[in-house]
Amino acid sequence: MAAVSATIVANYCLEDEKAPQIETLLTQFADLSAAEQDRERAYYVSAAFPLFFGPKALIHGSAGYEPQRQVPWSTNCWIQPRVIVCPDSAKQIATALALCRFFHVKFSIHGGGHLQIPGFSSNHDGVVISLGEFDQVNLSEDKSTADIGVGLRWLDAYKHLDAHGVAVAGGRVPSVRVPGLLLGGGISFQNSQYGVGAMGVCNYEVVLADSQIINANAQENTDLFRALKGGDSNFGIVTKIDMTTISNQIWTEVRVYPLTAATQLREALMQYHNAIEADNKASLIWNAINDIILIVYFYCAPVENPPIFQAFYDIPHLTSFVPSGIRTVYDLVQAVASVNEAELNFHEFRTMSSRPSVEVYRAIEKAHAEQAELLKDVEGLVLTSVIQPKSSLAIKQTLKNGGSPLGLEPVGQKWFLARADWKNVEDEERVRAAVRKIVDAAEMTAKQAGGFLPYKYSNYAARDRDPLGSYGEENVEKLKEIALK
Incomplete structure (x- = not known):
């Protein structure tokens, strides 16, 4: 261990005047017994990181710690790490990782913290390596x-x-x-x-x-x-x-519909599934939220009112949240940001995928309505069903040139997300159970209709799911080999 501490100082200490103090600290820790290291680890970690990183290392209880601890999007991910370190170079991240190895301390990587699963972007009493300074x-x-x-x-x-x-x-x-x-x-x-x-x-x-x-x-x-x-x-x-x-030049519109339009919209959605098998520029996101359906229409070219969305144009809508028009990608995302201010909430995601199916869409709508009624006493509850059609063209693009490890089947499909947002921790068990029931209903119906697909988009996966396992046995084994390497 003494040799290891000397190597860390030689490779990662950027300030020569601190080198003797750092080497003494690391050597002292290395000379402890295993039981003593377990008992004293928090002290040594809290002392070592500021020596290497100065004010970029925020220790539990120090000024600036709480704002960084509360960066994750979901309040159920606000855990209590011992240290939050904010490097600004790959070399500094390599240093932080070397220290985590030396001290045998748990660490988490905080990219943006937009996952809703506790422990993915933070941890208790360990180290969080934040990537927030990489803003170029x-x-x-x-x-x-x-x-x-x-x-x-x-x-x-x-x-x-x-x-x-x-x-x-x-x-x-x-x-x-x-x-x-x-x-x-x-x-x-x-x-x-x-x-x-x-x-x-x-x-x-x-x-x-x-x-x-x-x-x-x-x-x-x-x-x-x-x-x-x-x-x-x-x-x-x-x-x-x-x-x-x-290109950043696109056409888009975002329309808001009443729930009474659901039947017409489902029929149009099935027509859209067929149409995107011959047009690779269209994208659509269906969001059923409480008492409205919000649909984002997007076309990857500056074409006014693209014909691929024709089945939707004559369905009466309440308003255009983003008016029809040619704009840039930034313009669209900025419009969403202007009305999408972050709230301090708990969140739950759960996902599945299947071939296009009007039966599955009906099952989702029915289960969503049932669970929303059962949870109407939950403060701040927003229950959302998100349908995202994918053409076989999109999947084939993902499979090109060596592709990815996702294990996607090259067929037309939809990825479904059931999402819940709410205020109070005491409602978590009920809300998570409700979200599970909505996805269970969709999966059961898809299996009965013969259109179920195993793939689960990992960024939407619930904490009790195994999204990597849905990539297929061969892909999982390759990923394990590469991780070990």
Whole structure:
């Protein structure tokens, strides 16, 4: 252990005057018995990180700690780590990781904290490595690729790119940050044209478990490159993502409908499923929220009122939340952000996928209504059913050029998300059970109709699910081999 402490000082101490103090501290810890290390670990971790990182290391109880602890989107993820460290370079992340190894302390990576599962972006009494300082956007000279900072939220990434007339196939929710979306595969507005968002990544910079910093792309570490396109954060800490740029000129409209239009909308949705098998530029998001249905229409080209959405145009709607028009991706995401202010809530997600089926859509609507009625006494409850059609063209794009490990079947399908947002922790058990029942109803109906698909989008998966297991046995074994490597 003494040799290890000397190596850490030699490789990672950036201030020579602190080197003797750091080496003494690490040596003292190394000389303790295993039982003493367990007892004293919190003290040594709290002392070591500020020596390496100065004010970038926030210790439990220190000024600035609470705002960082409360960054995660879902309040059930506000846990109490011992240290929150905010590095601003891959070398600093490698240092933080080396210290976590040395002290045998639990650590979590905080990209944006938009998952709703406790323990995924924080932990109790360990170390959180925050990526929030990685906020750069650097375009290549010919504007064909962009280095997108892993600490950026998608709204900010699009704002930077919009000034140069380009975009990337990234996230749709303004507050989601870059790495979490893409490491889970990523749903973008442009999936039909380019596949899942991760297919737009041309290079990852990664800090491995031994603090080595490498690149993964089509020429280097190709097995890792593929694994990162949906294998989640099981292979290292991604510190840089280079993406291929695309046009930022699009058409979009967001309409709000009454629930009484549900039957007409379902019929139009089934027609849309057929239409997108011959047009790879359309995207649609169906959100059934309490007493309304909100549908986002998106087309990856500046075409007014694209004919592919014709089945929806004559259905009476209450209002256009975003009016029909040609705009940029940033304009659309900014419009969503302007009315989508974050609230302090608990959240639950649960997902499934199946072939297009009007029977499944009816089952979802029925189960949603039943559970909403049973939970009407839950303060602040918003229960949302989200339907996201995927054409076989979109899936085939994801399978191109080595593809991803997602194990998707190249058929037309829909990905369904049941989501709940509410105020009080005492309602969690009831709400989670209700969300489970909605998805169970959808899965049972899909299986009866012969259209069930095993894939579960990991960014929407509930804590009791195994999304990686839905990728198929062969993909899972490959991911395990790459993780071990």
